[in-house]
Amino acid sequence: MKSLAWIRSVAAKFFHRSPVADETEEELRSHIELRADDLERSGLDRAEAERRARIEFGGYERYREESHEALGGNFIETLVQDARFSLRMLRKSPGFTLVSILTLALAIGANAVVFSIMNALILRPLRVPHAESLYAVERGQDQAINHSFPDYLDLRDRNRSFEDLVAYNVTGAALDTGNNPTSPWLMEVTGNYFDALGIRPSLGRFFHRSDEHGPDSAPYIVLRYAYWHSHFHDDHGVVGRVVQLNKHPFTILGVAPPDFQGTLLFLAPDFWVPIVNQGQVEGVDVLNERGNRGILMVMGHLKPGVTQAQAVADLNSIGTYLEKAYPKDDSHMTFSLTSPGLAGDWLGGPMREFLTGLMLLAGLILLAACANLGSLFAARAADRSREIALRLALGSSRRRILRQVFTEAVLISLVGGAVGLAGSVVLLRGLSAWRPFSTVAPNMTVPVNPDTNVYLVALLLAIASGFLFGAVPVRQILRTNPYEVVKAGLSRRTGRRITVRDLLLVAQISICAVLVTSSMVAVRGLIGSLHSNFGFEPRNAMLVGASLSTAGFSGDSMPAMQKRLIDTVRNVPGVKSAGSVDRPPLYFGANTAIVFTDKTTDLRPSNAAAEAMVYNISPGYFEAAHTSLLSGRDFTWHDDENAPRVAVVNREFASRIFSSTTNAVGGYYKRPDGTRIQVVGIAEDGKYEKVTEAPQPAMFLPTMQSPHVRGTHITDSTLVVRTDRNPQQVAAAIKSALSELDPGMPVTIQMWDKQLNDSALFASRMATLALGVLGLMGAVLSITGIFGMAAYSVSKRLRELGIRVALGAQRSEVLQAALGRAFKLLAFGSAAGLILGLLATRVLAAIVYGATPRDPLVLTGVVLAMALLGLVATWIPAQRALSVDPLILLREE
């Protein structure tokens, strides 16, 4: 109730003069009247008595204000007064107001965008109950998030720290609900998934741990709410319906609640199925293979009172046991915990680093904007020194004037912040609706809608920056001597050679130069990475995904089917070559396996000679991918199960295992199961996991020799098809040829270079885009900064310039006098910024491939860019300085 009254009194103060103020006025007036009465009684006439009484009373306004303050009630009222006055002042200089608001809108908008991305992806937990105690388990020193299913079972059953542990996988499949087949994304989850996360169904029921009875025992589907809405039209009769998943009957059990989007921030599955049915869903069941770390993530809630350190110690003791019990499969079994939303540190680590860096740069932008506005404010205060002096002379306190200046600054920053926030909300909405991987994974989103946190941060930033740049002219105002100013008019203060404004401008320009430098380094790096050698040629090639398992093929029928597939595609007109690969290089990671030298007999993981990328390929892949063979031969269709085991290895593999690239052909190495493999060819090195990686060893194995019970290679193999014609037409021809082969098989075709842009190059593209935008903002800010300073100094010195012209100064001399200082500051700031920027780009090198600060092109680019910016920014002031007409100026004085 009390607070209600307070609000009412504040509101009253806001809209009309408060009764308290009226009462104070009345009391002071009554005092003067009483005194006048006394004076009148002593013989003065009434008018004279009142005049004397007023004089004796002293500074009426001042005491009224002080009395009011003593009552403690006029904060809001003064604020409103100040705000009104500020608005009036700002309306008088619309140019200044507009420039300030836009500058701040840019800066605060940039910060709001970066912060809300950070907020959405890193700060905000998953939308599940008690998300704060939910952790994913990472393994080994390089913090791998993937595990093998038998290891998961051991972790789940032996730990004492988690309420329960769940495991899940993300995969694609073909769903046939009666009409045409679609390829949705789904999560294969353990039976305890929903129960452990505490999710309740919004329709029907979920599956439970008790539903799992061995392989393919639980053919159930739980639909995501949005998928139910879009594909089943909110049909409540969907529960109990049987649909065909990869041509196997699955029963729809229920629908998840609307706000449950799964346990990955950026990928919402269309539905969930029990992981025990992996054989049906993926075409192959690897749940019994301890060495196959195909489970995407293991996670669970910590028990109440258990700390992270205790849980890690608990897991590590299980790890020690696993290493002893399964020396062939398990090594380096140490564990750590991470937040599950971004697939742990696999995606979360680089994302955190990148966003922190971006946040830092955005902060710099805001700082530059504040420096910019600070110098504008200082200039404005100098111009207004007469007004300030007058107000001081009339009895206003310095505190009051400062308060008004701050009100003006905060007003500008609030409006600027609001504009910036509005812009960023529009941008973020667009970003959230964006499907960056529409070709590979249409369910992938960037869920970055702003929330209260974002609004709050934007507000705080706005107010803080208002105070920051409002504080710049404080000293100037405190030192104003009203009598001097009023007496002498606007005298230019001489003496100090370096002013606060100069320092601010240098700081601002160097910040902008940092931004310009880093964005140039990033752009150069991106261009470099687009033209670097990946070990294959993505242009004029396409990836044809024809998933055999989703078409119902399994086991022995697969290799034959695959050969038919390749032959069919090869016969399509316009196709030059085609070959299959289980997972194309640079396609969301790679499969790896450890290998041993031929002489090794103790095949435990710690004795491995190398960990190599594994690619199961068909004959013709090298030709189709344009991966050149340095020596030896390609595979033929005769390298099948009945032939000796062979491999093509890359140059790095050869030099690591055989310490020679020439003698490796014909040599042998061993795989963990003891198989001896003969090297028949050497291929060039390439990029496999990411474009920034150092050379990695890789081995290519003939797909016909890879034991298909063991891996998932054939099931999701991709055809690489090279063409010399219009790819769109060829793609259509391939599609129709394949649907003739099997109408029920979902086929996806993407251009390889486009796919690379969406996956391996995505991070550097985004980084470059972000840095490019920030660099552009930096450039704009430095233009406004230099322009403001130059325009101001020209306008201050018009008279002096006029005199110089009258005395016969040359154009160059006039320019030198008018803008020499601006250019000197620009050069100084740019140099400082360039050096800082080059230091900063060391960090960039980790994200943007080929980003090197020691690039003469970047150096000259930055110098040229800053010079150009300087030229653009000083153009108008320079014109004004040159067009000075001494006669008019002299006449005006």
Add this chain to the structure above:
Amino acid sequence: MTDQAQLLPGTLDLLILKAVSLGPLHGYGILLRIGQISGQALLIEQGALYPALFRLVRQGLLKANWGVSENNRRAKFYELTAAGRDRFREETEGWNRVATAMAVALAAQSEEI
């Protein structure tokens, strides 16, 4: 004018409390009372009284009510609250101690040290 003394900081509040302790007064009346009891020796600018008065009201030492002055003008009358009376007593004692100590200190002669 020259024989009037500037007020020491903080003493105006005590003077106001003293003036009001002798009976309810309006602002102008307080000034007159202070002049009267100090023998016109203390200089107070008239307007300066009000911020001090309002501060004391806010601290709960004084309370104010509108009333009518002796020559029929509306005026606000101040009187001590219970807390004001306590504070007045404390401040008076404090002031006397300081004044005594100062007097003794300033009267000290070199042979007494």
